[in-house]
Amino acid sequence: MITVTFQAFPKSFSGTLVVGCFEGPVLSASAKKLDGHLGGALARALKAQALKGKKGELCTILVPTPDINQVVLVGLGKEKECTPHVLEEAGRRFCAQVRTQEALVLLDPVPSVALPGVAFAEGALLRSWTFEKYRTVKPEEAPLKIQSLRVVAEDPTAAKKAFAVLESRAQGVFETQTVVSEPANVLYPESFATLVQKTLTPLGVRVEVLGKKQLEKLGMGAVLGVAQGSVHEPKVVVLEWKGSSEKAVTAAFVGKGLTFDSGGIDLKPQKGMEEMIHDMAGAGAVFGLFKALALRKASVHAVGVLALAENMPSGSAQRPGDIITTLSGKTVHVLNTDAEGRLVLADALWYTCDRFRPKILIDLATLTGAVAVALGTEFAGLFSNKDDLASQLTSCGEAVGEKLWRLPMTEHFDKDIDSQVADVKNLGTGGEGGSITAAQFLKRFIKEPVAWAHLDIAGTAWTRKSTPMKSLGATGFGVRLLDHFVRTHCE
Numbered sequence: 460m461i462t463v464t465f466q467a468f469p470k471s472f473s474g475t476l477v478v479g480c481f482e483g484p485v486l487s488a489s490a491k492k493l494d495g496h497l498g499g500a501l502a503r504a505l506k507a508q509a510l511k512g513k514k515g516e517l518c519t520i521l522v523p524t525p526d527i528n529q530v531v532l533v534g535l536g537k538e539k540e541c542t543p544h545v546l547e548e549a550g551r552r553f554c555a556q557v558r559t560q561e562a563l564v565l566l567d568p569v570p571s572v573a574l575p576g577v578a579f580a581e582g583a584l585l586r587s588w589t590f591e592k593y594r595t596v597k598p599e600e601a602p603l604k605i606q607s608l609r610v611v612a613e614d615p616t617a618a619k620k621a622f623a624v625l626e627s628r629a630q631g632v633f634e635t636q637t638v639v640s641e642p643a644n645v646l647y648p649e650s651f652a653t654l655v656q657k658t659l660t661p662l663g664v665r666v667e668v669l670g671k672k673q674l675e676k677l678g679m680g681a682v683l684g685v686a687q688g689s690v691h692e693p694k695v696v697v698l699e700w701k702g703s704s705e706k707a708v709t710a711a712f713v714g715k716g717l718t719f720d721s722g723g724i725d726l727k728p729q730k731g732m733e734e735m736i737h738d739m740a741g742a743g744a745v746f747g748l749f750k751a752l753a754l755r756k757a758s759v760h761a762v763g764v765l766a767l768a769e770n771m772p773s774g775s776a777q778r779p780g781d782i783i784t785t786l787s788g789k790t791v792h793v794l795n796t797d798a799e800g801r802l803v804l805a806d807a808l809w810y811t812c813d814r815f816r817p818k819i820l821i822d823l824a825t826l827t828g829a830v831a832v833a834l835g836t837e838f839a840g841l842f843s844n845k846d847d848l849a850s851q852l853t854s855c856g857e858a859v860g861e862k863l864w865r866l867p868m869t870e871h872f873d874k875d876i877d878s879q880v881a882d883v884k885n886l887g888t889g890g891e892g893g894s895i896t897a898a899q900f901l902k903r904f905i906k907e908p909v910a911w912a913h914l915d916i917a918g919t920a921w922t923r924k925s926t927p928m929k930s931l932g933a934t935g936f937g938v939r940l941l942d943h944f945v946r947t948h949c950e
Contacts, residue, residue, distance in 0.1 A: 461587045462607040463580045463622060465615040472496065473526040475562040477553060481538045484512035489565035493530065497522060501530060510534065514545055517552050531557055541569045543578040544860050548928065550582025554605050555927040561607040574618050576610035581625040583608060588633050590640040590932050624755050628942045631751030632935035635743045639920065639933035643719035643736045648767035651718060652694040655746055655765065662753035665699040677786060681802040684783040686768035688723060688776025695807065698749050698763035707760045710949045711817035712941065713807045715800045715824035716742030716767035723770045723796030724778055737933065740920035741823035742767060744937035751942045758950045762815045766807035770799045782881050786810055787904055792881040800826045801885060801897050805904040812906035819848065820911045822901065823937050829893030831918030838864040839936065840915035842898035848910045851948050861940040863914065866895055873899045
């Protein structure tokens with residue numbers, strides 16, 4: 460993990476230095492100051508390497524001086540358009556591409572960012588995460604990784620305070636990335652629930668775990684039906700963070716937590732099934748969000764519900780054609796046992812609405828492959844019954860680089876899940892608009908007048924390759940988005 464410290468402008472420079480370059484190219488004030496110290500070496504390097512200072516550009520210049528080893532020029536685009544997100548991405552690229560153990564960051568304030576080094580450090584910190592828990596043999600020639608950043612700020616105390624909030628959020632992201640990466644023989648409903656208890660209870664989050672008997676008593680037939688083929692009993696974990704008065708607006712967050720999804724009797728194809736350990740990424744994001752909220756002492760009354768189950772084929776497994784009764788009393792005709800995420804969410808959403816009466820309710824789920832077909836890996840699907848909420852979430856996603864794209868919900872798609880033998884069926888006709896019919900299914904288990912949004916994160920929850928922006932594996936998608944949403948619209 461990277462250590463970040465803040466300091467005033469130093470009298471002398473040493474080691475690896477990071478400076479900014481705007482489109483033109485135009486050296487930042489600190490870069491110009493350093494260039495004078497180096498006899499114009501940076502300006503000559505810019506010209507020689509044809510750098511334009513555009514966003515995403517990064518150039519390492521070796522400097523033959525006794526005190527300075529190398530200077531890293533990071534492109535920040537147009538100065539007037541430089542945002543915290545641009546600086547955060549620059550920090551990610553730096554962490555991914557530059558080989559050094561420590562560095563001094565010299566970034567100057569711009570019109571829209573008073574503390575640029577803070578955003579840069581957050582990016583570097585986020586990109587530093589890797590999942591190597593089970594590697595007993597390390598590579599002999601492991602790349603040199605960033606261990607510490609010293610960030611120059613006009614007001615180091617203010618910078619440290621601002622970074623503390625972002626660091627709390629990063630800790631939540633790391634928690635999510637870790638649990639989403641755990642194999643299913645380690646992370647299953649019982650162990651996940653225990654981990655949540657051990658992690659969040661000391662931070663002041665109220666954690667309640669509902670076991671199989673309690674779910675039977677409540678009547679959560681949908682959760683129980685999905686889990687009945689597994690040796691692992693289902694759990695519903697209820698979180699509550701009282702960072703403000705209980706009379707304050709309640710924001711609720713629900714996560715799909717299929718710790719492994721084989722598809723059940725409707726078994727998935729072999730190719731890619733190993734990735735189904737990630738099918739609890741929605742619950743993982745809610746877990747990480749509550750860690751972030753608790754660490755930064757968020758002034759919000761927040762509720763979280765994690766619906767945890769394992770979907771396995773066995774003699775006791777749910778069958779295609781079964782009819783189940785959900786917590787709401789509505790009956791569901793199960794046409795396909797691999798459309799199980801919407802089933803566990805049906806009970807979790809109704810439970811959350813009925814018990815807590817939230818004003819805002821947001822669920823996250825790796826719900827459909829259809830959303831990845833439609834939007835790829837850059838956008839998560841957004842569905843909502845309120846235009847204002849959809850707009851707020853979209854803006855928050857843009858601010859932190861976790862993009863959402865709103866998809867339609869109409870009566871046509873709702874009718875497509877009407878059943879002739881039950882109240883609703885868990886699959887639309889012909890497989891068309893799969894992510895939309897799944898969202899329409901969830902909407903039937905929302906109690907108005909709650910403002911509800913569904914985030915289908917199936918395409919964004921993990922990545923199959925390492926890039927300058929993301930480490931290989933779990934992305935932690937949703938934690939920063941929802942933390943920003945809470946700070947902007949709920950506190």
